[in-house]
Amino acid sequence: MQYISTRGGVAPVGFAEALMMGLGTDGGLLVPAELPQVDAATLRAWSQLPFQALALEVMTPFIGDEIPRDDLARLIEASYAGFSDPAVTPLREAAGRTYLELFHGPTAAFKDVALQLLGNLFEYLLERDGGQLNILGATSGDTGSAAIYGVRGKPRINIFILHPKGRVSPVQERQMTTVLDANVHNIAVCGTFDDCQHLVKTLFRDLGFKARHSLGAVNSINWLRILAQTVYYFYAWGRSTGGDPARRVSFAVPTGNFGDVFAGYLARRMGLPVERLVIATNRNDILTRFVADGVYAKGEVFHTLSPAMDIQVASNFExxxxxxxxxxxxxxxxxxxxxxxxxxLTIEPERLAQVRADFTAAAVSDAETLAQIRATFEASGYILCPHTAVGAAASQDAPETIVLATAHPAKFNEAVREAIGREAPPPPALTGLMDKPVRCTELDASDAALRAHIDAALPAA
Structure with a gap:
């Protein structure tokens, strides 16, 4: 499989090079030159596979022979061995809805599904090829901790994670800043997530700086992030339909940076029988407005109860x-x-018709988010995180829609407490987190400040 850039300035590269490149050298995002197609017989064969075996089948066409199949199978098994549920991404029924639980990894968020594997793939390729990698990423909440846990302590990797100061939940902040391994560098940026994302993209576009410091990406600009997330769409379809290719399913996806819902779109383009994909946004509704009127227009970033979605410029939209x-x-x-x-940017009316065929979209207020958490709990005792609640509220007109449960509710207990008057019990991964020592550097939202910080941390690079 060869990979090219959305902007046309990258000669076709193989999977390993695409993985290490992260952002295209022309500033674009890497995509496969062709998408493999999955027929009805293959869908049936895949429908009841365990998650790990399914991941191997879904990913193999995108990786080809660059990683031997036995090695890839071993890396996949190792990546999901620590998940708290043997199904990895189980389906749960609550209050008449179906939830795809994506929070059973080490940081209790859906990002673990891709980033545990990405960390192991990085390590495998660096050991094989004798390389060194310095990861630079931005997080609106969950990506940072999942990326850190995926690479902490790995000898050939350093990781620099930017988060917007005061704009992630206290638990999310502690999940990052309490990791004290020498290869982990946490940076609190005085600004928004969009500021953090802009800084990362600016440094990646400086090809000299990127090459000098061997910079790599873990944000959803990295293709592996998208590829790994397509697996749970296939898994949920198989478990909910019994493997009947005539049956279609719909998904509601809490959406900030567009990576998770794009993974569902990719799965549908590959042949997965998906009826509709619901883009669920909070007050930061740039994507909802785009589906409504065909205009993708930047606006103010608002701080909400679902902070991982407090984004205006969504990287994967490209x-x-x-x-x-x-x-x-x-x-x-x-x-x-x-x-x-x-x-x-504005798209033409005929293109807008295609957008509306690909997605529906709804924006959900904080008040509606709290009401959804409360209603689900009162009906079933099941506690939603605020992001998952946004997905449920956005698709309430179609209760058969599978809602992606993107994080454990205990990561957002301030919102949970406001909604139901009690906190969600923490999973083992979060127990005692707030009592641990922390390490973090605060920086202005300046590329000069970030460059200086990386230069100082990597003097021999």
Whole structure:
């Protein structure tokens, strides 16, 4: 399998190089040159596989022979061995709804599904090829801790994670800043998540700096993040339909950076029988507005009860734009130039019709989020995290829709307590977290400050 850039400036590269490159050297995002197609017989065969075996089958066409199949199987098994549920991403029924629980990994969030594997793949390739990697990433809450836990203590990897100061939950902050391994560098940026993301992209576009420090990416700009997340769409479909290719399912996806819902879109393009994908946003509703009127326009970033979704500029939107514009890199570049110059891009009416065929979308307020947590708990005793509640509320008109439960509710107990008057019991991974020592550096939202900090931390690079 070869990978190319959404902006057309990267010669085709193999899986390993795409993994290490992260962001394309032309500033674009890497996508497979062709998408493998899954037929009805294959869907039936995959439908009852254990998660690990399914992951091996889904990922193999994208990886080819760059990693021997036995080695890939071993890496997948190791990546999910520590998950607290043997199903890895089990389905749960509560209050007449079905939830796909994605929070059974070491940091109790859906990011673990991809980042445990990504960390192990990085380590495997670096040991094989004798390399060194310095990861630079931004987080709106869960990516940072999942990435840190995926690579902590690995001798060939350093990781620098930026989070917006005061704009992640206390538990999310502690999950990052209490990891004291020497290869982990936490940075609190005085700004928003969009500021953090902009800093990361700015440094990746400086090809000299990127090469000098061997920078790699763990944000959802890294293709493996998307690929690993497609697996649980196939898994949920198989478990909910019995493997009947004539049966279609719908998914509601709490959405910030567009990576998780794009993974569902990718699965559907591969042949998974998906009826509809619901983009569920909070007050930061740039994607909901885009589906409504075809205008993708930056706005103010609002702080909400679902902070991982407090994003305006969604990185993976560019991957969707590439497919929407018939895989035309010149058209993608033109639209992105409009966004850069004017703060907005507009698609034509015929393209908007395609967007509405691909997605529905709804924005959910904080009040509606709390009401959803309360209603679900009162009906079933099941506690939703605020992000999951956004997904449930956004799809309440179609209760058969599977809602992606993206984080354990105990990570957001301030919102849970406000909704139901009690806290969610913490999973073992969060017990005692708030009592541990912390280490973190505070920086202005300045690329000069970030460059200086990385230069100082990696003097021999």
């Amino acid at each position: 991957r969707y734009l590439y497919y929407l514009l018939d895989r035309d890199p010149a058209a993608v570049c033109a639209k992105l130039a409009d966004l850069e110059q004017t703060g907005a």
